[in-house]
Amino acid sequence: MQNELGLRERKKIARRDALIDATHELVREQGLENVTVEAICERVGVSVRTFFNYFESKLHAAVGATPLALDDDVAVTYAQGGPSGDFAADTRTLLEQILELPALSKERMAAVIEIVKAEPTLLTRHMSIFESALHQVQDLIRQRLGADESDSRPELYAMTLFHLARWATSRWHEAGGAGHPRDYVDATYGELRELIT
Amino acid sequence: MQNELGLRERKKIARRDALIDATHELVREQGLENVTVEAICERVGVSVRTFFNYFESKLHAAVGATPLALDDDVAVTYAQGGPSGDFAADTRTLLEQILELPALSKERMAAVIEIVKAEPTLLTRHMSIFESALHQVQDLIRQRLGADESDSRPELYAMTLFHLARWATSRWHEAGGAGHPRDYVDATYGELRELIT
DNA sequence: ATCAAAGATTGCACGTCATGCAAAAATGCA
DNA sequence: TGCATTTTTGCATGACGTGCAATCTTTGAT
Numbered sequence: 001m002q003n004e005l006g007l008r009e010r011k012k013i014a015r016r017d018a019l020i021d022a023t024h025e026l027v028r029e030q031g032l033e034n035v036t037v038e039a040i041c042e043r044v045g046v047s048v049r050t051f052f053n054y055f056e057s058k059l060h061a062a063v064g065a066t067p068l069a070l071d072d073d074v075a076v077t078y079a080q081g082g083p084s085g086d087f088a089a090d091t092r093t094l095l096e097q098i099l100e101l102p103a104l105s106k107e108r109m110a111a112v113i114e115i116v117k118a119e120p121t122l123l124t125r126h127m128s129i130f131e132s133a134l135h136q137v138q139d140l141i142r143q144r145l146g147a148d149e150s151d152s153r154p155e156l157y158a159m160t161l162f163h164l165a166r167w168a169t170s171r172w173h174e175a176g177g178a179g180h181p182r183d184y185v186d187a188t189y190g191e192l193r194e195l196i197t
Numbered sequence: 198m199q200n201e202l203g204l205r206e207r208k209k210i211a212r213r214d215a216l217i218d219a220t221h222e223l224v225r226e227q228g229l230e231n232v233t234v235e236a237i238c239e240r241v242g243v244s245v246r247t248f249f250n251y252f253e254s255k256l257h258a259a260v261g262a263t264p265l266a267l268d269d270d271v272a273v274t275y276a277q278g279g280p281s282g283d284f285a286a287d288t289r290t291l292l293e294q295i296l297e298l299p300a301l302s303k304e305r306m307a308a309v310i311e312i313v314k315a316e317p318t319l320l321t322r323h324m325s326i327f328e329s330a331l332h333q334v335q336d337l338i339r340q341r342l343g344a345d346e347s348d349s350r351p352e353l354y355a356m357t358l359f360h361l362a363r364w365a366t367s368r369w370h371e372a373g374g375a376g377h378p379r380d381y382v383d384a385t386y387g388e389l390r391e392l393i394t
Numbered sequence: 395a396t397c398a399a400a401g402a403t404t405g406c407a408c409g410t411c412a413t414g415c416a417a418a419a420a421t422g423c424a
Numbered sequence: 425t426g427c428a429t430t431t432t433t434g435c436a437t438g439a440c441g442t443g444c445a446a447t448c449t450t451t452g453a454t
Contacts, residue, residue: 057440088392152364160360196386205430234410246413249411250432254411254412
């Protein structure tokens with residue numbers, strides 16, 4: 001078995017990409033609210049039902065939502081108190097590792113950022129897009145802290161982390177896409193610290 | 198003109214309350230997903246169309262969403278750099294003032310918290326419920342910072358503030374509703390600080 | 395090349411959410 | 425009482441999203 005993917009896999013990826021791209025184009029042209037799933041499907045040449053085989057919702061397609069594929073080692077290390085033993089430092093490292101994940105190509109990421117800028121409600125309204133990712137991170141933090149269900153810290157922490165990620169990415173994009181989102185984590189932390197010091 | 202409200206006003210408030218309470222009951226009985234707007238209306242004796250005159254969505258009713266009625270003085274003072282001149286301190290004061298607002302009765306607040314606990318997706322999925330409140334706070338922060346549109350700090354700050362408010366409220370509820378959510382802001386700040394120090 | 399199993403797409407029916415509009419009912423006020 | 429203003433309501437409409445069963449495609453083995 002080669003590293004090659006079968007026709008089946010390749011087609012799936014291509015279709016998925018086509019759906020995301022079509023969504024981006026249409027949203028750019030007409031705005032999120034005015035784009036119907038039907039229109040997206042028409043452009044791609046696919047049935048509406050198929051669209052929903054790929055994405056849970058229109059929003060998921062708009063942000064090109066991909067399951068968070070965090071490395072197992074990284075996750076376990078963090079959960080068990082590593083790598084440094086310092087909670088704040090390790091959590092920050094975790095954030096940087098999350099930002100390393102090749103979730104989207106640069107072009108697509110840029111498209112998403114533009115869309116979010118034009119449609120601020122997208123992220124504010126339906127954060128469910130990232131729900132599973134959020135949940136994973138939340139669980140890691142919970143394990144790390146040895147917290148039980150009633151402790152709401154993991155939830156707040158995970159959400160804050162998510163915002164930090166978004167913010168860093170946003171800054172990176174504002175800077176013209178120079179370097180890597182990871183490079184902007186520092187500034188982001190600094191600004192958040194100004195709020196709660 | 199007395200302080201008395203006319204029949205019209207009283208009926209509106211009563212209906213609104215009835216809708217919120219009915220929603221809470223039904224959600225408790227059947228879970229958020231299984232409650233239809235139609236069922237809520239049936240219980241209250243009101244048409245579906247009327248429901249949507251009162252609430253933007255089912256979720257809004259579930260959390261008893263009320264427009265954020267922040268005092269004008271408070272808002273202006275904050276936006277113009279007051280009351281102390283220190284950004285972090287004043288923002289914290291703002292948070293405490295937001296928590297002062299009598300958005301919901303204690304019982305209803307408790308009901309909402311229980312619902313959110315049972316249906317974590319509620320807040321994650323549709324944060325739009327708080328969108329207008331969030332937006333107001335965001336604008337205040339933007340003014341305060343003299344930031345322009347491209348600066349994303351107000352957005353992150355407002356959202357963080359929102360989380361802090363939720364967290365403080367949650368802690369207050371866990372403590373059996375003793376005192377006031379405001380009293381838990383301190384602990385909340387401390388815990389968040391642990392994340393980003 | 396053939397064929398069966400596994401996987402993906404599709405159409406259809408269905409239920410729900412949400413909005414616009416205009417008629418009808420309720421309320422406030424002179 | 426009669427008239428103006430709000431509110432409620434029914435109806436039509438459109439979009440979202442899911443379950444199901446039929447159909448088509450890919451795969452891998454013979």
